[in-house]
Amino acid sequence: MASLKDIRARIESTKNTQQITKAMKLVSAAKLRKAQNNIVNMRPYALTLRKVIADIAVTNKVSHPLMEKKQQVKNVLLVVISSDRGLCGAFNSNINKFTEAYYKENKDKLEKIDFLFIGRRAHDYFIRRDITPVDYITKLDKDISYELASKVAGRVMNDYLEGNYDEVRIIHNEFKSAISQVVVCETILPIDLGLTTFNTEKESATNFSVDMIFEPAPEAIIKDLLEKHFDLQVYRTMSESVAGEHGARMSAMESATNNAKEMINKLTLTYNKLRQEKITTELTEIVSGAEALK
């Protein structure tokens, strides 16, 4: 049986833990708001960019290696986005499990699967399983800037254009809401703009003049625009993952705080029971002592 002092110490330490988890929750909530803002701010840019590309592609019938589907997919690059830090529930383990399952399933079908890790957690996990990535990037949470994303994107795109890979897939947590994140696997290269729907829908292109002046020529513009589009896709997935991370951490810390509260309640109850028992025993001792002296 634990002594009164032991229980008191446990209550104290649980209280401290509770304070920490509470603080972490608040910090995550603030960071989440910032990350969500990032996503919202990016939307108009993404929409306008996509529209410009579609307009050019429809009216000028230009194509580009980044958009052409390969006949046979043999070499695949997987970009896996996780977080740098833990304590965010199942956020990282979901990613790791999904990636491992994907790897096991497709290992035999494909000639080569390479990995590029963004975030330390996935990297550490797969290093322990003897999978060495072609590259890996950390320090995600401090600032995921567009610049960082476009550096990653540039690297991946060069590899793709040189013919090292036939397909690039990205595995990340999609940000549904603060409490729900879903692991998704998207094919980001070759770029699929869903242009087929634009081709059938004449109206989207009709208000777009065919006499458009291009400076420089459309082929050069579409190349740059597609690169931008790709950069943006990488930036978007990274922002979503960061927002998801903060959301996951927030709810994990919320439940940790609740658990701590429950624990404190239980411990306090035991503490009081023990204290009363002790008093009763002492009283009985004093009374029986006094009786014996008579």
Next chain:
Amino acid sequence: MFKLTIVTPERRLLVGQEVDEVTVPGFKGELNILPGHAPLITTLETGVMKWKLKGKEKQDQAVISWGYCQVTPEGVNVLANMADLPEEIDVQATKEFLSASEKRIMNELITDENWTEFQRDWSRARAKLDMAEGQIKK
């Protein structure tokens, strides 16, 4: 009069604001867009872009770096990599950056790979400084 939209991946400066006149640093040099301009798509260089909001005399400015401009009958869409408004510019820091990069170019060998990036950063800082100093004079 037409509508102007300026967006970057990280923020949106203007969305569908009505303007009378827009000047952008285009691929072939400075480009002034007035109502009724022919449809056009151009790449943008790093530099100062200006616009006049509807019914206002004073021009607003921003430094943009490396982007796209699309002119349609309805308005102008500017997609830039980065955009800085005059009130956000830290003149001291920009000056320091400029002198640091000038030192770098004298003492270091810059590879072709880094050169584009270096030049872009440099011209962005230069344009920022030009704009900030121009504002003070006014």
